[in-house]
Amino acid sequence: MRDLIVGWPKAEVHLHLEGAVEIETLRELAACRGLPPPPADLYDYPDFGGFLKAFQMVCDYLAGPAEYETVTRKLFGRLQQQGVVYAEIYVAAGVLLWQRKPLEAIFDGIEAGYRRARADGGPEARWILDATRQFGAEAAMEMTRRAVPLRGRGVIGIGIGGDEERGAPELFREVYAYARAQGLRLTAHAGETAGPESIWGALRALGAERIGHGLAAAGDARLIEHLADKQVPVDICLSSNLRTGAVRAIEEHPLRGFLDAGLLVSLSTDDPAMFGTDLAGEYLLAHERLGLSIGELRRLAANSFRASFQGRRLE
Template identity: 35%
Template sequence: MAVSTQQQLLPEIDEFVTRMPKVELHLHLEGAIRPSTLLALAERNDVDLPARDEAGVAQLFNYHNFHEFLTIFMVLARSLTTGRDFEQVAYELGEDLAKQRVRYAEVMISPVQYHRRALDLDEVVQGAASGFARATREYGVRFGLVFDYGRQFGVELAWQLLEHAIRNMPYGVVGWSIGGDEINHPPEPFAGVFAAARRAGLQVMAHAGEVVGPASVWGAIDALGVRRVGHGIRSIDDPELITALRMRNIVLDVCPTSNVRTGAVSGLDAHPLRRLFDAGVPLTINTDDPVFFNTTLCNEYRMATRLFGFTADDLTRIALTGAHAAFLPETDSLALAHELEEEIAGLRAELGI
């Protein structure tokens, strides 16, 4: 059923989207690397990429399905080799987010990619942390790091990599997640790993309901005890699940353009973003892999307004949901929400919306 309606974006709404302070909670570092940087890193680290210029990199991003996307994602991640590399891409991401008025972002890294190449995960995390710290000093954007484990690599390795995540909590690791092959690897076997992550003080989330139905989301919230679900769009198929998400205040981190590009939905007209929001499910809007999917957070917000009729009130609610759902200490989360609320109110008064 088509749910989107093409609307003209009013100038004052466009400016509001551009200038409003935002939070991004579903963002992969490896999918946010500038193509020019990707090529430079590959040359510096003597990595053979299936592309020789930025146009070639762009061509790689023409995915036909989710598994093809995962394959390209892993190929390009090979360009990241040293702590210096991670520092550079983290800092550049901070620059890009600051231009979009993002005040806080949670950024996932895929530890299996580096463990399998025998990289030092401490160096990986601490390199990224250094780049983020520089971006915080220069631009005021704050960051949390999340280990996003590829579930297809099994439970045993997850235990090993969880130890690295816990050890690097002093360097900004705030969360643990599973992503990867949702079709062949349900969440339930990872229940013990997630329980251990929570005991150690990490917050937990999971990719679920992206390419698999509601059972995947039920497993994530019941077996894994997550506070947030990455994507979660298949929840719309189960009214009981919608009620559970609303009543338990479990947030869906929705990535509309990503869902189209990976084939999780056939097109934006089939995307359940508006229906999920109208059903009272708490959600945020995110980019997932902004360079891979040729989008920005501002563009995702604009699309929500232009195609799904989101108002300034709706976008404000989404931004504040992000602040409250962030993997921050409660006092910091409340302070972030208050900061956003005050600035948005002033901006709306200035623009008359």
């Protein structure tokens, strides 16, 4: 079954570069710079807040362009093994700028890693710069201004992630309006740890073209109808939702209901190393634990291309 899934061409549209760094790689990077190794339990989290802390710690180990080149190259090797032919990958630019790291120089490192990976037959990719909600709108605007000159280098859009409770979508209205005017595509994590109002806000105040997670839509029939009508892509990341406690048990995950309601859903890993998963593993989980048929899994694989910003254009 795993071989069958790996054999299907797939896109991955919800994947954080930093969340794809294996602990083993962090150990190697730390040893190179004479730093203490990461704690062995770095990727065990009690809750969503614990996950965010671990994510920031991973960013601490990624000091500059050389580290980013290494982790980019390693990620693409794994994507290739999973049958991923196209990816839209988040870079935690909000965290980088918060840590006063040189975003443009780091992007040189990412590009160098990507070029090497492409030369080795790795998948095509675009980049999404992700702002961090709890750092506020001004920081997100600064990140977006810095994203604009990177458009010619594969940066396709912006997103917001982090703590939904500490950053309602409405706060970022002007940031998204500016990004849209600059030709950047728009996505937002929403309805992962907050309620349906967060998804409505992402759609109405921000004009988000894609929704990351969107779990809370399950409790709002009107929202489900809207998402189905407009075919707004919703990225589903099963292991992530389990590991952060966004859903209590896999059986409670709304994927099956979303699919039956006609939503444009696709599967992604979110932070594969931090959640101990890979893309084929996510498809297997949907099959074995949520009862999706092989035909439905193939539909999700086809949806992954429709969900991508290359597959859809702004109206």
